[in-house]
Amino acid sequence: MKLSKPRTHLLPTYVVLLALALCPIPSAAQDGLRKSVVKIFTTMQNPNYYEPWRVDGQENVSGSGCVIAGHRILTNAHVVSNQIFIQVLKDGDSRKYTAKVEFVAHDCDLALLKVEDSRFFKGTKPVKYGTLPYLRDNVQVYGYPVGGEELSITQGVVSRIELIPYSHSMRNLLGVQTDAAINPGNSGGPVFDRHKKLVGVAFQGYNAIMAQNTGYFIPIMLVQRFLKEIKRGKYTSIPTLGIYTQYMENETLRESFGMGPNQTGILVSKILYGSSAWGTLKENDVVLSIGGYPIANDGTIAFRRGERLNFQYPLGLRRIGDELSMKILRGDKTLNLKVTLKGETRLVPLVKYDQNPTYFIFGGLIFTPFTTNYLQTIKDNPSELLRLYYDGLPSPGLKQVVLMSHILSHEINKGYDTGYANLVITKINGKPISEMKDVIAAFEKPVSGRHVIEFDKAKEVGTRIVIDAAKAKRATEEILQLNNIPSDRSADLK
Numbered sequence: 001m002k003l004s005k006p007r008t009h010l011l012p013t014y015v016v017l018l019a020l021a022l023c024p025i026p027s028a029a030q031d032g033l034r035k036s037v038v039k040i041f042t043t044m045q046n047p048n049y050y051e052p053w054r055v056d057g058q059e060n061v062s063g064s065g066c067v068i069a070g071h072r073i074l075t076n077a078h079v080v081s082n083q084i085f086i087q088v089l090k091d092g093d094s095r096k097y098t099a100k101v102e103f104v105a106h107d108c109d110l111a112l113l114k115v116e117d118s119r120f121f122k123g124t125k126p127v128k129y130g131t132l133p134y135l136r137d138n139v140q141v142y143g144y145p146v147g148g149e150e151l152s153i154t155q156g157v158v159s160r161i162e163l164i165p166y167s168h169s170m171r172n173l174l175g176v177q178t179d180a181a182i183n184p185g186n187s188g189g190p191v192f193d194r195h196k197k198l199v200g201v202a203f204q205g206y207n208a209i210m211a212q213n214t215g216y217f218i219p220i221m222l223v224q225r226f227l228k229e230i231k232r233g234k235y236t237s238i239p240t241l242g243i244y245t246q247y248m249e250n251e252t253l254r255e256s257f258g259m260g261p262n263q264t265g266i267l268v269s270k271i272l273y274g275s276s277a278w279g280t281l282k283e284n285d286v287v288l289s290i291g292g293y294p295i296a297n298d299g300t301i302a303f304r305r306g307e308r309l310n311f312q313y314p315l316g317l318r319r320i321g322d323e324l325s326m327k328i329l330r331g332d333k334t335l336n337l338k339v340t341l342k343g344e345t346r347l348v349p350l351v352k353y354d355q356n357p358t359y360f361i362f363g364g365l366i367f368t369p370f371t372t373n374y375l376q377t378i379k380d381n382p383s384e385l386l387r388l389y390y391d392g393l394p395s396p397g398l399k400q401v402v403l404m405s406h407i408l409s410h411e412i413n414k415g416y417d418t419g420y421a422n423l424v425i426t427k428i429n430g431k432p433i434s435e436m437k438d439v440i441a442a443f444e445k446p447v448s449g450r451h452v453i454e455f456d457k458a459k460e461v462g463t464r465i466v467i468d469a470a471k472a473k474r475a476t477e478e479i480l481q482l483n484n485i486p487s488d489r490s491a492d493l494k
Contacts, residue, residue: 034142047357071115074190112227130197135307158176161177162177242275267286285330287328352373362472402424
């Protein structure tokens with residue numbers, strides 16, 4: 001059974017909990033909260049990042065959700081991502097109602113649906129909000145997992161609270177682990193505490209080969225942050241700090257940076273260009289506290305009594321544009337600084353949804369930005385691309401990695417075979433390529449009647465492709481017609 005889009009090369013242990021729409025669902029005992037829970041049927045159509053001018057076939061999936069105040073339905077973003085049609089079904093009803101996505105937060109995997117027909121909400125019961133449970137607290141997970149046709153309720157205890165990678169967005173955010181059964185189809189279902197109040201939203205499980213009885217839910221504070229953000233009329237993503245750090249558990253390492261015996265913190269080893277920390281923090285700063293939380297040498301901060309979290313936890317509750325206070329040790333001086341929070345600034349963007357790929361075709365050569373979505377498309381991941389994904393850093397001269405993904409065969413490009421694929425483009429006609437718009441501008445200025453596309457694959461295929469400028473321009477239209485491609489470029493480049 002397909003649970004989600006394949007991501008095993010990036011996040012090998014987590015799986016999101018979508019289910020195919022026609023799968024059966026287990027029964028559940030009568031309970032007052034069942035009036036709050038709905039089943040969601042989504043028809044989705046995913047973009048094709050290898051042939052970016054077309055889309056893949058339709059796919060039907062199902063998930064769960066809960067009714068909240070204001071005649072809205074709360075669910076997971078991955079239940080409705082890339083959707084073209086959504087229906088919802090409430091417990092005890094046989095009629096499905098059409099729903100639409102009102103707001104979506106892909107980073108924290110949450111979405112809000114709206115049903116225009118008010119009859120759907122007759123007899124439903126909006127959930128009430130609780131607080132983050134403690135370790136060993138009992139919780140109940142409501143939803144429509146595989147195995148039957150009725151609402152299912154499973155019970156367990158909270159076993160762990162920590163920052164984890166969210167499979168949908170690949171962001172590290174606060175997650176709550178429980179041994180309550182969370183299976184495909186549970187995605188978006190509410191998690192209640194013993195007081196029947198919402199404490200989270202089920203969203204992913206651990207690979208059963210690696211661990212048994214291990215499921216996760218999005219904690220209530222991230223749900224409330226999402227609901228607070230959309231009151232402004234749009235959703236603003238969770239900011240990032242944009243630094244690489246090193247733990248300072250070694251005594252000699254701490255002494256070498258002038259730390260006193262009572263000082264603890266983490267070492268800034270790299271700062272991403274354009275990030276929140278860029279221009280404020282410096283490499284080799286020691287971050288002693290963040291947002292008022294002292295940072296231990298292992299990179300954790302005190303959360304609740306007896307509980308510690310990764311130092312990035314405070315970012316999950318902030319918004320872009322907020323100021324975050326930090327205390328640092330720089331040389332022999334202790335400084336109190338503030339950084340203005342910004343969004344993600346990776347060189348290779350994390351996975352995107354609900355948008356079409358960017359591309360440009362000239363002379364049969366297909367150019368596209370290197371993204372996580374593209375990496376998930378290709379079967380054999382070249383080591384060069386993997387290095388860029390994990391270790392590539394943005395700079396003033398490199399805002400995007402531009403690839404020539406492959407070639408549509410034609411007389412104009414003969415001799416450049418299938419080996420000319422997944423090439424990182426460095427220059428076109430002598431112009432350095434920093435982002436996609438540079439590609440289009442460079443092709444407007446051929447050199448001596450030719451276009452020269454440069455890359456560095458000397459061992460495999462060489463360092464350049466050279467094509468006739470005038471012939472390539474004429475050939476492009478013919479290539480588009482032969483391959484039924486509606487345009488030489490994506491809408492965002494027109």
